[in-house]
Amino acid sequence: MRKIANILLNLDRRIIFLLIAAAVLVPLLRPFNLPGISISQPVKGVYDKIESLAPGDVLFISMDFDPTAKPELYPMGISILRHAFSKDLRVICMTLWAPGVGMAEEVMSKVAREYHKEYGKDYAFLGWMPGQLTVIIGLGQDLKKTFPKDFYGNKTDRLQIFENINSLRDIDYMVDLAAGDPGIETWYLYGKEKYGFELGGGCTAVIAPGLYPFLQTGQINGLIGGMRGAAEYETLLNRKDKATVGMDVLSTTHFLIIGLVILSNIFYLITRKGKTVR
Amino acid sequence: MLFLKRYLPLVICGFTGVVFGIQYYVPHKASEDLLTFINDWMIIIFGFSMILALASLFHVHYQKIRRRQSGWGFSLIVFIAIIVTVIIGIISQGETVDEKGLTSFGWIYTNMLVPLSGTMFSILAFFIASAAFRAFRARTLDAFLLLFAAIIIMFGRVPAGEYLWSKIWGAEFPLQMGDITEWIMGVLNMAARRGILLGVALGAIATSLKIIFGIERAYLGEKE
Numbered sequence: 001m002r003k004i005a006n007i008l009l010n011l012d013r014r015i016i017f018l019l020i021a022a023a024v025l026v027p028l029l030r031p032f033n034l035p036g037i038s039i040s041q042p043v044k045g046v047y048d049k050i051e052s053l054a055p056g057d058v059l060f061i062s063m064d065f066d067p068t069a070k071p072e073l074y075p076m077g078i079s080i081l082r083h084a085f086s087k088d089l090r091v092i093c094m095t096l097w098a099p100g101v102g103m104a105e106e107v108m109s110k111v112a113r114e115y116h117k118e119y120g121k122d123y124a125f126l127g128w129m130p131g132q133l134t135v136i137i138g139l140g141q142d143l144k145k146t147f148p149k150d151f152y153g154n155k156t157d158r159l160q161i162f163e164n165i166n167s168l169r170d171i172d173y174m175v176d177l178a179a180g181d182p183g184i185e186t187w188y189l190y191g192k193e194k195y196g197f198e199l200g201g202g203c204t205a206v207i208a209p210g211l212y213p214f215l216q217t218g219q220i221n222g223l224i225g226g227m228r229g230a231a232e233y234e235t236l237l238n239r240k241d242k243a244t245v246g247m248d249v250l251s252t253t254h255f256l257i258i259g260l261v262i263l264s265n266i267f268y269l270i271t272r273k274g275k276t277v278r
Numbered sequence: 279m280l281f282l283k284r285y286l287p288l289v290i291c292g293f294t295g296v297v298f299g300i301q302y303y304v305p306h307k308a309s310e311d312l313l314t315f316i317n318d319w320m321i322i323i324f325g326f327s328m329i330l331a332l333a334s335l336f337h338v339h340y341q342k343i344r345r346r347q348s349g350w351g352f353s354l355i356v357f358i359a360i361i362v363t364v365i366i367g368i369i370s371q372g373e374t375v376d377e378k379g380l381t382s383f384g385w386i387y388t389n390m391l392v393p394l395s396g397t398m399f400s401i402l403a404f405f406i407a408s409a410a411f412r413a414f415r416a417r418t419l420d421a422f423l424l425l426f427a428a429i430i431i432m433f434g435r436v437p438a439g440e441y442l443w444s445k446i447w448g449a450e451f452p453l454q455m456g457d458i459t460e461w462i463m464g465v466l467n468m469a470a471r472r473g474i475l476l477g478v479a480l481g482a483i484a485t486s487l488k489i490i491f492g493i494e495r496a497y498l499g500e501k502e
Contacts, residue, residue, distance in 0.1 A: 103392070262429075
């Protein structure tokens with residue numbers, strides 16, 4: 001028995017890789033269509049705040065992620081923009097991550113087209129600027145001076161959406177979709193703390209646990225964590241998309257890893273027991 | 279020279295540190311104008327630092343190629359990739375899309391950078407699974423508790439876990455899987471994270487004060 005356990009403990013990692021590949025591919029090819037996802041309070045916090053805004057209110061979104069975080073944060077961006085445009089909010093978007101510019105622009109223009117929104121009136125994309133936290137301070141001091149032109153080269157002081165929007169003090173809500181640093185903590189420290197706007201966040205699953213202290217104190221009013229959070233938001237909007245599809249894959253891979261960990265511990269206990277007896 | 283190399287940076291650092299420490303609490307227009315002025319400079323300096331970063335990157339990889347160090351071929355790819363992307367980016371005027379659709383620059387971004395980055399990140403799933411199988415062992419009580427909490431979170435954060443739980447205990451059972459995972463995240467995890475955050479914050483304050491008052495001079499290249 002101990003011999004078998006030893007062999008299994010030293011299982012060729014390529015077998016584990018194959019199992020993971022199967023756990024990812026099978027649900028993609030044959031979705032299980034698992035029943036509804038329960039909604040967590042942190043996700044509902046972001047949803048409820050956007051829901052409470054009136055048409056014409058300003059939602060500021062910073063998409064601080066790069067293509068590595070696309071599976072988790074791209075669906076969040078889509079859902080939040082769908083929610084905002086369906087409520088006729090004015091949306092201003094930017095990114096603090098240079099490699100994220102293309103994706104942020106893609107998300108913005110894709111959803112805006114879907115809702116027949118007019119650029120410069122209903123939404124605007126500021127793009128990226130070097131400086132990270134200094135950009136946040138700049139936006140808090142004077143938005144149009146920090147971004148004299150938007151991503152497409154239009155002068156911000158001539159765009160209708162920026163009427164009465166001079167700094168971060170004038171926005172009604174901000175959501176930061178972040179994959180790391182600079183991200184939600186940076187926006188809190190250099191933005192919300194000084195300029196007093198309401199802040200919510202969306203982030204990759206790996207950094208979500210670290211943001212719970214901010215959530216509990218109300219420093220951020222809500223948090224969408226990982227693909228699961230994105231799927232919850234899609235459920236709230238009653239518009240299932242890529243994150244919900246990804247839930248099947250997440251389920252199989254999580255179950256596989258749980259199974260592997262339990263098995264490896266059983267094998268480990270068997271081998272250890274043998275050694276103690278000897 | 280000693281004044282320029284040692285004392286002037288200390289004076290600038292100490293002065294700006296104290297002034298902007300106070301500035302934060304003074305909402306007067308003059309104070310806000312000062313912050314705006316300095317912040318503009320910081321954005322400009324940050325922009326120039328990117329040139330410095332690029333020069334440093336080129337220098338490191340050039341040395342690797344020149345000395346034929348192991349993996350020098352990858353350094354060559356770095357050079358080629360940067361130069362080609364910059365040239366195409368200039369030709370496309372930095373635009374990823376135009377009226378015809380994706381520009382050449384946009385094509386590189388969408389069809390090369392996005393899938394390559396995604397692939398790099400998704401490889402983690404394979405390594406995490408393999409590492410979990412090999413290293414995640416309940417050798418001690420602490421390790422067992424960590425393992426147990428991790429399994430509950432992994433089980434409860436996916437719809438299949440919630441579904442199975444409600445099938446076993448019933449949908450009316452007062453303690454659903456979502457409640458358990460939220461409690462672990464919002465109480466146990468949060469308490470530990472807060473402790474770490476407080477420690478980090480106090481450390482950052484202490485280090486900042488040491489730098490402002492010239493006690494910590496490592497940033498000037500001085501040894502402890």
